[in-house]
Amino acid sequence: MLAAQRAMGAYAKVGLETSTMGASPHQLIQMLFEGARSALAIARRGVERRDLAEKGRAITRAMTIVGEGLRGSLDLARGGEIAANLDALYAYMEAELIAANxxxxxxxxxxxxxxxxxxxxxxxxxxxxxxxxxATPATSAMPAVAGA
Known part of the structure; x- marks a missing residue:
């Protein structure tokens, strides 16, 4: 049974690595949201079952994704007020997860x-x-706008 779990874990890791290799930066952020929310679902289950180890591992994983992944991806120098607000929100989430744990x-x-x-x-x-x-005939003749 343990060997099967390890094999499934290795398979999942390869699948994740493969999916991230071809992903755009936007898709990578989406994957971080999904990973953090998945970890929180496991943490919630750990609290309900009173499984402290499961809860702790899952909260740690969620905190890592929020702190190192989402918060770490912010460009505070160029992101202006939006990046600063997201940074503060991610810091709040980390503090909430510490308290939840x-x-x-x-x-x-x-x-x-x-x-x-x-x-x-x-x-x-x-x-x-x-x-x-x-692309419609009316819009296809319009010049492209940078950043659009």
């Missing part, structure tokens, strides 16, 4: 998950216009 508090886990869900939804909306531009 210390107090076995599913409410704080849910709070962070809700914040991540909102950000993930907004992040998905950003990609939609760029992912499927509509």
């Amino acid at each position: 210390l107090h076995n508090d599913a409410h704080r886990i849910d709070n962070v998950d809700g914040l991540l869900a909102s950000l993930q939804s907004a992040w998905s909306e950003i990609a939609r216009p760029a992912a499927a531009p509509l």
Whole structure:
């Protein structure tokens, strides 16, 4: 049984590595949101089952994704007020997760998950216009706009 779990874990790791290799920066951030939210679901389950080890591992994973992945990807020098606000929000999430871990508090886990869900939804909306531009005769003759 343990060998099968290790094999499945190795398979999942290879799958993740393969999917990240071809991903755009936007898709990588989306994967970080998904990974953090998945870890929070496991942490919530750990709290409900009173499985402190599971909860601790999952919260640590979520904190790493939020702190090193999402927060670490911010360009504070060029990102202006939006980057500064996201930095503060990610710091708040990390503090909430520390408190959730210390107090076995599913409410704080849910709070962070809700914040991540909102950000993930907004992040998905950003990609939609760029992912499927509509080309009509009227718009196809227009010059391209940088950053659009």
